[in-house]
Amino acid sequence: MAGERWIARVLRTGAVMSGSMFVASLALELLPRDESVHVAIDLLRKGAASMLLVTPVARLAMAGTLLGLRGEWRYTAIAAGVLALLALAVGAGFQA
Numbered sequence: 001m002a003g004e005r006w007i008a009r010v011l012r013t014g015a016v017m018s019g020s021m022f023v024a025s026l027a028l029e030l031l032p033r034d035e036s037v038h039v040a041i042d043l044l045r046k047g048a049a050s051m052l053l054v055t056p057v058a059r060l061a062m063a064g065t066l067l068g069l070r071g072e073w074r075y076t077a078i079a080a081g082v083l084a085l086l087a088l089a090v091g092a093g094f095q096a
Helices: 002-028 037-069 075-094
Strands: none
Touching: 002 037, 037 075
16 A cells, blocks of 8 residues: 555656646746746746656656565566666667
């Protein structure tokens, strides 16, 4: 049961952080247009999108680790395999 709470915390934290970054970028829209404001808005929005993409990966890593600690080696291996495939896809995407 504690493992499920940790996974929920990871998902909740990722969603709250991403939402906060997006709301902060919207708040910056109210400021007068300046180059530094535009850069900050762009960085916050890219960070929010990245956080939304990274959160499920962190959840998968957390679940694989917790399952491994419980002795569920089959599911740990599956989680590790999925993470390896994601890493391979990201690596191939950077080289393209």
